[in-house]
Amino acid sequence: MKNSIVRHKAIIALLVLFVLRAALPQNASAQEKLAILNIFETYQSEKGITTLEASEAIMKEYGISHFKSIIFNDGRKALPAIRKAMEQDKKNALKIKEGFTDGSLSSGYYRLATPNQALNRYLIFKMGKENKVTLLYIEGKLSPDELTELLK
């Protein structure tokens, strides 16, 4: 009888663990190792900065489950830190597409490696006119072609 109860409890515990594993969002673990996310946290409250965090509820139509962006009206001060973080993150990128102006990186489109094959992650950097810098972190089912189409 005791063995039977222990078996029941073990099975219930396993079921609960399985459900926990399946139900918890993957976003947190997927983002953990990205250096660029420190940029979002460090500068989000500063003057001349617009930060955006959008969940799947809003981004569903794009096939995006998590969207972050930070816009620096004048990104010169933060640029060294941004470039350093991007250098670190792009080491594990699956695809790299970069544009240069006067020898300096002016735009970067990176498809990042992901532990979950059903999920794509992208990091986008662009330096615009008057030193405006925009950084985007995108996570979702959105394919590279769909992203290109979105950015046309």
Added chain:
Amino acid sequence: MIQKLIEKYYSGETTSSEETLLRNYFLQEEIPEPLKSYQPLFIALSDLHDHKELFSIPNHFNTLHHRKNNVWKIAAAITGIAASLLLLFLLHQNLQPESWVMIEGHKMTTKTEIEQAIQQSFENVKINEDDFFFYTK
């Protein structure tokens, strides 16, 4: 007929074939409203039956008394799992990142402002036709 079988089941008087009938009945999608509340239990029992080797009960316990006990145990287990699922659902809702836009430290959560910021973000990183790129991977 099904209602009677359910009553028999709870009294521990159903035969094995009647229990199979009940499990199979509740596997179908269209269940009359008054019987719907029984469906999760019988679906779970069906799952358990499919994996009965995990839940095998020694023969000497397989008496009416113990069958009744087992029904309660299984019901308790299902209730526990259902409660866990509900808890996880609520937890998951809380863990979902909320949407907001922050301008110079001032946080806003209205849909219009968020959508404007999304459009602005995409606009800022648009690929121009005359952009020239290096592909390094």
